[in-house]
Amino acid sequence: MASGDRDYILLDHGSGGRATHRLIREIFYSAFEASGEGFLDSAILGTHSGPLAFTTDSFVVDPIFFPGGDLGSLAVHGTVNDLAMVGARPLYLACGFILEEGLPLADLKRIVLSMARAAEEIGVKIVCGDTKVVPKGKGDRIFITTTGMGEILADPYPHPRRIEPGDEILVSGPIGEHGLAVLSARESLPLKGLRSDSAPVWPLVEALLKALGPAVHALRDPTRGGLATTVNELAQEAKVEIELLESEIPVRAEVRGGCEILGLDPLYLACEGRFVAMVARGKGEEALQVLKELPGGHEARLIGQVRNQTDRPLVILKTAIGGERILPVLTGEPLPRIC
Structure with a gap:
């Protein structure tokens, strides 16, 4: 692998092998373990006495960095806000990443850290997720899907x-x-x-x-x-x-x-x-x-x-x-x- 290649997403990062494990460990796990219990394929959630709200959303904003935010913080805010609209306190998030070959790893790290900060600020835990890599030209840098769960505190809930x-x-x-x-x-x-x-x-x-x-x-x-x-x-x-x-x-x-x-x-x-x-x-x-x-x-x-x-x-x-x-x-x- 050429030294310059280490700065970008490669197809090898989606292979499930050593490069995938390094990507998850060095970027995702290190950012998200503080807001959850690591970054797993499945998460074990606590029990809750009231009804739960569940939502999912995908984020494809262009450009991925813009004044006042970025794709990472937007992916958290958009999903926790959907939960709030039914009177639900956000609890957990799962996130899926579609990464395009050639995406600078610095951009990915910046987005992931932004997600972690946004989640910490609102008190929601990012508890599981997935990554996939597509060839250059088959995506547009990065797409994120976030799925959220929250506990409904309003009775009756807004509708x-x-x-x-x-x-x-x-x-x-x-x-x-x-x-x-x-x-x-x-x-x-x-x-x-x-x-x-x-x-x-x-x-x-x-x-x-x-x-x-x-x-x-x-x-x-x-x-x-x-x-x-x-x-x-x-x-x-x-x-x-x-x-x-x-x-x-x-x-x-x-x-x-x-x-x-x-x-x-x-x-x-x-x-x-x-x-x-x-x-x-x-x-x-x-x-x-x-x-x-x-x-x-x-x-x-x-x-x-x-x-x-x-x-x-x-x-x-x-x-x-x-x-x-x-x-x-x-x-x-x-x-x-x-x-």
Whole structure:
């Protein structure tokens, strides 16, 4: 093996032999043993008295490093946030890696260490996983699949079927930052001040559930398709008409300016560290104060309400100039490979 070859992923790393064992021991095991019990093909999990939530997601973001995050932290945040959306405290993660021949080992190590830090920060254990290597040109550097398990602490747990007329709608922070930050990094656009919002939302969700209990009717994270598509999905599942107030939806000036230049709508850009909450009538201000007192929630806003039950679910946006327009689901994919 040439000395330079030791700096990159080789097909030999997927053979199951000495190179595979060295890769797992030196990169994966050394990073993940602190957050779990090593990095095994199977894990033995503890017993839990309550119901468990289970989810899986794959991450193929391009570029793999972007302002405010990277593929590794995103793979952890995306999965623990999905667990949080049903009121589940994240407990365990399993992860699978598809590595392309030629990937610099330094990049792989950086991503794995980022995953380990993100898991430690939220208190989730990475307990098992797998790696596969594909020939150069048959992948795109690295893909990660994470599967998560969490303990549901909410009773009843948040679900769109619990949405009712009069429910008040909050968003936990400014929207559109992840999607635009990734696009800007991918295309080397000269847009300043952009950072992904990628972050775990469980601390905010846990506080909301403790304060409001069953008054938290539904939660959803606005990832692909952004806020507009997410709220439409909730309306469709609950069979309700929803009203959003454009003037109350938080959008940072950097995101708004970038969208104006590129002809994009921040309402359809992905977030990776925000969530939408539907809470019972009269509970919106209390929920807002809970979020505003916590790190990551100080820019939360009340952005709308559920109008009524209907056989024709839709989302109506009350514009900043006083008009109304129907806010449709995203059509097409203007920003592929953002998560």
